Amino acid sequence: MKKITYWHMQMHPNDKSYGEDHVYSILEHKRIIGLGDWEKGEKAIKKFRDDMNVNDIVAIKNGEKLIALVQIIGGCYEVRDDTTNTDWIINRRPIRILDWALEGQLLPQPQGTLNRCRNNEKETTKIIKEWHKQVNISFQKRKLDIYV
Numbered sequence: 001m002k003k004i005t006y007w008h009m010q011m012h013p014n015d016k017s018y019g020e021d022h023v024y025s026i027l028e029h030k031r032i033i034g035l036g037d038w039e040k041g042e043k044a045i046k047k048f049r050d051d052m053n054v055n056d057i058v059a060i061k062n063g064e065k066l067i068a069l070v071q072i073i074g075g076c077y078e079v080r081d082d083t084t085n086t087d088w089i090i091n092r093r094p095i096r097i098l099d100w101a102l103e104g105q106l107l108p109q110p111q112g113t114l115n116r117c118r119n120n121e122k123e124t125t126k127i128i129k130e131w132h133k134q135v136n137i138s139f140q141k142r143k144l145d146i147y148v
Contacts, residue, residue, distance in 0.1 A: 006117035006128050008059040013088040019062030034089035044114040049076045055147050059128045066101035069131050073148045098135045
């Protein structure tokens with residue numbers, strides 16, 4: 001079995017209403033997750049660029065509200081010439097969407113742009129891992145590849 005790291009992250013340029021208004025569409029149509037480039041974001045950007053790996057699982061959220069569970073399918077890259085509503089997303093990673101949180105599911109740890117799930121005893125980690133377990137069961141039944 002491959003080593004998978006679990007994460008949770010938010011995607012918005014400074015306005016949480018952006019997440020509710022645009023992130024679903026960005027995930028669906030652009031198939032990326034990403035972060036801007038801001039001075040106080042150095043630690044998050046470094047983790048996103050250097051610590052995240054292909055097949056890692058990321059719960060995308062807006063505050064405490066879950067949006068989607070995604071899988072990283074490629075390396076980090078930069079885009080600085082985007083002229084759309086994603087122009088602020090400089091650091092990007094390609095993803096595949098595993099599942100949508102359409103029933104208003106919440107995480108007890110709403111804070112932070114990007115966090116690694118380090119402690120298996122934390123409720124946030126348990127929720128994300130259980131969600132991924134259910135997705136894997138569905139993928140196995142449908143004979144879909146779990147890893148890329």
